[in-house]
Amino acid sequence: MDKFNIAIDGPAGAGKSTIARHVAGALGFIYVDTGAMYRAVTWKVHQEGLLPQQETEVAALANRMQIELIPRAEGQQVFVDGVDVTKEIRSKAITDDVSQIASFGAIRHLLVSLQQQMASTKGVVMDGRDIGTHVMPDAEIKIFLTASVSERAERRFKELQSSGIGTMTLSELEQDIARRDQFDQEREISPLRRAHDAVLMDSTSMTIAEVVDEILGLCKDKVGGGK
Numbered sequence: 001m002d003k004f005n006i007a008i009d010g011p012a013g014a015g016k017s018t019i020a021r022h023v024a025g026a027l028g029f030i031y032v033d034t035g036a037m038y039r040a041v042t043w044k045v046h047q048e049g050l051l052p053q054q055e056t057e058v059a060a061l062a063n064r065m066q067i068e069l070i071p072r073a074e075g076q077q078v079f080v081d082g083v084d085v086t087k088e089i090r091s092k093a094i095t096d097d098v099s100q101i102a103s104f105g106a107i108r109h110l111l112v113s114l115q116q117q118m119a120s121t122k123g124v125v126m127d128g129r130d131i132g133t134h135v136m137p138d139a140e141i142k143i144f145l146t147a148s149v150s151e152r153a154e155r156r157f158k159e160l161q162s163s164g165i166g167t168m169t170l171s172e173l174e175q176d177i178a179r180r181d182q183f184d185q186e187r188e189i190s191p192l193r194r195a196h197d198a199v200l201m202d203s204t205s206m207t208i209a210e211v212v213d214e215i216l217g218l219c220k221d222k223v224g225g226g227k
Contacts, residue, residue: 003029003123004140004223006215007131011192012180013152013173014145015203015211016127021075022212024125027219032069032118034128034135036078037111038102039089040067044080045101052097059106067114090160092167099180102129103187112190129184132195140223142198143215151204153177 006029008020017033024031041062042052050057068079078086088094101107108130115135118124126135132142147155153174160168168176184192194200199218203211 003121004219005119005122005136005138006125006141006143006219007136007139007195007198008125008127008143008145008215009129009132009192009194009198010127010143010145011129011152011184012177013156014147015152015155015208016145018208019145019203019211019215020125020127022208023215026212026216027123027125029123029125030118031071031076032115032124032126033076033078034111034115034126034131035098036069036076036089037067037114038107039094039098040078040080040085041065041107041111042094042098042101043085043089045097046093052100055104055106058101058104059110062107062110087163090163095176099183099187103183103189105189108189129192130190132198133193134190137195141215141219142195143201143218144194144198145201145203145211147202147204149174149178149181 006023008016010016017035020033021031023029041058044061044065045052045058048061050061052058066081070077070079077084078089112135115126119126119136128135132139132144153170156177157168157170157173201211201214
């Protein structure tokens, strides 16, 4: 059967990247972490000494930079102008500013164009905030993945601790996630919302394997499973 595209949207810390990576691996599809692309721009903004509010300068910088997403067995590696920034883009400093950068129309237009090019050949699992509503509105499978704020904060806390960049307390993470939720939902351009034809999944009480199995089941039911 022909390959198809899967869009996974949801709020910060819902586990979209982990789930998308596992689903892509099971199907033999390409995983695209769109959030990493916005984080990569934010990292470059910091490197150049720009303020995240400088929309014109940030847009010009983004148009000059090259972002590469390289699949590896251990996960996706992110390169900016040839520099591996996979770990650096997960720092608190980047997290604090990425929603601001992602709200700029010029940045979204640029990165969405790149993301749509990646999806044009099908066989892509893409996660983000506006994949099913804007980037891949024709995706054959759409998921809106969420979980409680407290659960998402706890997951992110463990993730940061295991990666050695845990600089925030659990309470601070809860506040940060709630703040990002509000910002993402209220931004003017491509706000976070569930596509009308997206399947809602609340993973608060689910394991990674359970969520992956449910999505793979949807793929089998709707489009025959991919390969």
